[in-house]
Amino acid sequence: xxxxxxxxxxELLGATFALLxxxxxxxxxxxxxxxxxxFDDALxxxxxxxxxxxxxxxxxxxxxxxxxxxxxxxxxxPRDFFELWDENDRPITRSExxxxxxxxxxxxxxxxxxxxxxxxxxxxxxxxxxxFVFKPKASGLRDRPNREVQxxxxxxxxxxxxxxxQLLGISVGCGVLLLGGTLWIxxxxxxxxxxxxxxxxxxxxxxxxxxxxxxxxxxxxxxxxQPVARRLNDLLGRLEQSFERERRFSADLAHELxxxxxxxxxxxxxxxxxxxxxxxxxxxxxxxxxxxHMEAIVTHILALARGEQGQLVVxxxxxxxxxLVQTTWQQYVTRAAERNLSVRLSLEPVTAxxxxxxxxxxxxxxxxxxxxxxxxxxxxxxxxxxxxxxASLKVTNPTDDLEPDDVPKLFERFWRKESARSGGHHVGLxxxxxxxLADAMQWTLTATRHEERTLTFTLTAPAT
Amino acid sequence: MRILVxxxxxxxxxxxxxxxxxxxxxxxxxGDGEEGLWLAQAHxxxxxxxxxxxxxxxxxxxxxxxxxxxxxxxxxxxTARDTVADRVQxxxxxxxxxxxxxxxxxxxxARVAALCRRSYGTKQSRFIIQDLEIDILARTVKRADQPxxxxxxxxxxxxxxxxxxxxxxxRTEIENHIYDGQVEPxxxxxxxxxxxxxxxxxVASDAPLIHTRRGLGYVLGEAAAIR
Numbered sequence: 126x127x128x129x130x131x132x133x134x135x136e137l138l139g140a141t142f143a144l145l146x147x148x149x150x151x152x153x154x155x156x157x158x159x160x161x162x163x164f165d166d167a168l169x170x171x172x173x174x175x176x177x178x179x180x181x182x183x184x185x186x187x188x189x190x191x192x193x194x195x196x197x198x199x200x201x202x203p204r205d206f207f208e209l210w211d212e213n214d215r216p217i218t219r220s221e222x223x224x225x226x227x228x229x230x231x232x233x234x235x236x237x238x239x240x241x242x243x244x245x246x247x248x249x250x251x252x253x254x255x256x257f258v259f260k261p262k263a264s265g266l267r268d269r270p271n272r273e274v275q276x277x278x279x280x281x282x283x284x285x286x287x288x289x290x291q292l293l294g295i296s297v298g299c300g301v302l303l304l305g306g307t308l309w310i311x312x313x314x315x316x317x318x319x320x321x322x323x324x325x326x327x328x329x330x331x332x333x334x335x336x337x338x339x340x341x342x343x344x345x346x347x348x349x350x351q352p353v354a355r356r357l358n359d360l361l362g363r364l365e366q367s368f369e370r371e372r373r374f375s376a377d378l379a380h381e382l383x384x385x386x387x388x389x390x391x392x393x394x395x396x397x398x399x400x401x402x403x404x405x406x407x408x409x410x411x412x413x414x415x416x417x418h419m420e421a422i423v424t425h426i427l428a429l430a431r432g433e434q435g436q437l438v439v440x441x442x443x444x445x446x447x448x449l450v451q452t453t454w455q456q457y458v459t460r461a462a463e464r465n466l467s468v469r470l471s472l473e474p475v476t477a478x479x480x481x482x483x484x485x486x487x488x489x490x491x492x493x494x495x496x497x498x499x500x501x502x503x504x505x506x507x508x509x510x511x512x513x514x515x516a517s518l519k520v521t522n523p524t525d526d527l528e529p530d531d532v533p534k535l536f537e538r539f540w541r542k543e544s545a546r547s548g549g550h551h552v553g554l555x556x557x558x559x560x561x562l563a564d565a566m567q568w569t570l571t572a573t574r575h576e577e578r579t580l581t582f583t584l585t586a587p588a589t
Numbered sequence: 590m591r592i593l594v595x596x597x598x599x600x601x602x603x604x605x606x607x608x609x610x611x612x613x614x615x616x617x618x619x620g621d622g623e624e625g626l627w628l629a630q631a632h633x634x635x636x637x638x639x640x641x642x643x644x645x646x647x648x649x650x651x652x653x654x655x656x657x658x659x660x661x662x663x664x665x666x667x668t669a670r671d672t673v674a675d676r677v678q679x680x681x682x683x684x685x686x687x688x689x690x691x692x693x694x695x696x697x698x699a700r701v702a703a704l705c706r707r708s709y710g711t712k713q714s715r716f717i718i719q720d721l722e723i724d725i726l727a728r729t730v731k732r733a734d735q736p737x738x739x740x741x742x743x744x745x746x747x748x749x750x751x752x753x754x755x756x757x758x759x760r761t762e763i764e765n766h767i768y769d770g771q772v773e774p775x776x777x778x779x780x781x782x783x784x785x786x787x788x789x790x791x792v793a794s795d796a797p798l799i800h801t802r803r804g805l806g807y808v809l810g811e812a813a814a815i816r
Contacts, residue, residue, distance in 0.1 A: 376670065376672065379669070379671065380669040380670055383671075383690040383691055384598055384601075384690055386690070386691040387598075387691035387692060388598055388600040388601050388604070389691075390692075390694075391601060391608070391691070391692075392600060394604075394693070394695075395604045395607050399607065399611045
């Protein structure tokens with residue numbers, strides 16, 4: 126499994142190692158070059174001194190050299206060496222230190238750009254040399270040409286090499302120490318730096334279906350993690366809501382089914398225990414009523430579930446809404462009359478795209494609600510209009526017991542105003558079903574309560 | 590034993606009423622929380638069977654109100670909600686027992702009977718007073734080992750007197766516990782019921798069991814002390 130910490134540790138250590146190595150090597154080589162330059166400058170100074178002492182006379186090239194000034198060139202403890210050749214590569218003279226051995230190797234450059242190289246000295250020690258050609262000072266040559274001579278000066282460089290080795294040793298030592306320090310520091314720094322991610326991970330691991338109320342406090346988190354925490358909080362919020370909705374729904378469903386079951390069971394047990402108290406006619410009618418009530422609950426629940434799971438097949442066709450409203454309302458005329466409700470129908474001819482079966486189902490639920498819950502003796506108004514925003518149907522009825530707080534609950538599943546609760550065939554699902562059907566057709570269904578204690582349901586078709 | 594049933598489903602109200610009356614209880618019925626509270630305050634019930642989801646005032650609020658007023662009547666909550674939270678809330682508010690719908694009628698009757706016994710501080714299911722033996726579970730009465738046939742109301746009367754044996758029980762207390770709202774108690778209804786009961790009890794033995802304390806009421810068995 127990929128780990129941010131391991132990957133960062135690996136890459137940081139690699140990068141640090143490379144940078145340290147390059148840096149220390151560069152430092153070493155720069156120091157070495159500087160030391161060689163200094164060494165070469167000293168060599169050049171000696172070479173220049175020798176060249177100024179070199180004079181060409183008619184009898185040949187002479188060097189007025191004295192070991193008194195150049196103690197390194199004697200043969201007792203030789204440190205410096207030189208050799209001078211004429212234009213025909215014949216050795217003219219050389220230092221005492223060379224004398225005992227063979228010639229120095231000869232390599233020459235110009236006076237201003239002498240050749241420089243490392244070599245093995247005649248006394249078998251490591252050395253460094255410079256060589257160049259120059260014209261010696263002339264003395265009494267008259268017309269004879271003053272030819273160039275070749276000079277090589279060398280010095281023992283073992284002390285310099287030793288210093289350079291020491292420098293290299295110190296550099297490598299420092300490098301190893303720094304690398305060790307880095308090895309120790311980086312994993313710790315990373316662990317500390319990544320602590321908030323680990324903490325968030327551990328908190329997330331603890332969240333399950335039972336702890337959806339958990340929220341991550343994004344204020345204490347580093348800014349990089351804050352969007353993550355906020356997003357997680359949003360998701361948890363939504364999950365919690367939908368869990369809560371499901372939980373409430375199944376609790377409500379259980380509740381709604383338990384009451385009719387309890388009725389059936391106690392009716393049957395009572396009749397078995399005390400047969401003389403059983404009135405066959407009422408008992409059968411009651412059993413049928415309970416069965417119908419349970420059937421209504423189950424039918425509504427199934428329809429709702431299909432609607433919410435998007436399983437409804439919506440057919441769209443042009444429908445003459447006013448005639449559909451007319452025919453649907455016909456089925457409620459008798460029940461409206463029983464409750465002394467007057468009806469005002471005001472229907473404009475409206476054609477809209479809808480699914481006839483779903484629309485009829487919505488109308489049934491709206492009319493059933495109005496007829497059942499309108500204040501007895503009141504007026505139900507059903508108004509169908511053509512609006513620029515789409516056709517709208519308004520069903521208004523007077524309501525005595527509905528409070529403003531109740532309006533948002535009207536579409537909740539199983540919600541009923543208390544007095545209507547056990548009123549028989551109402552299961553408290555009609556309006557939520559109507560809304561879910563309207564949603565499926567992309568129509569909208571809203572409820573508004575007016576000051577004069579009336580309630581209006583507005584069903585709006587989308588503008589075509 | 591007088592029981593109040595507060596339940597909004599008319600069918601359950603009816604069957605509970607039938608079952609409890611047939612089991613020898615006096616039963617009052619209420620269909621919503623307000624009516625239930627009013628009845629609970631107006632009468633001295635032995636047990637209240639209380640639904641939680643009620644119109645006007647829910648069962649828990651009714652229970653809270655009763656307890657707030659210091660009424661320690663035994664309450665059996667009856668509800669379709671079955672979550673632990675619901676049950677705990679009901680018991681915390683002072684309910685004595687809890688039954689979830691749908692329930693077995695026998696279980697409800699047994700729990701109501703148990704709560705009635707607790708009303709009189711006894712867990713016994715049998716009373717023996719001199720040669721009188723009352724089996725509360727079987728609802729049978731024997732005197733000198735001879736079974737005595739009683740009507741439901743007569744049984745209710747003897748069981749109530751047995752629960753309070755040795756104490757003076759006033760006519761009003763008897764009226765309150767034996768007769769429900771369906772019976773309009775006449776002034777002499779208690780006296781004639783006592784008279785009928787004495788007659789049936791005397792068949793097996795002549796020794797008087799129910800004593801009259803003039804101007805006070807009746808005592809079953811020997812009065813511990815007469816104040």
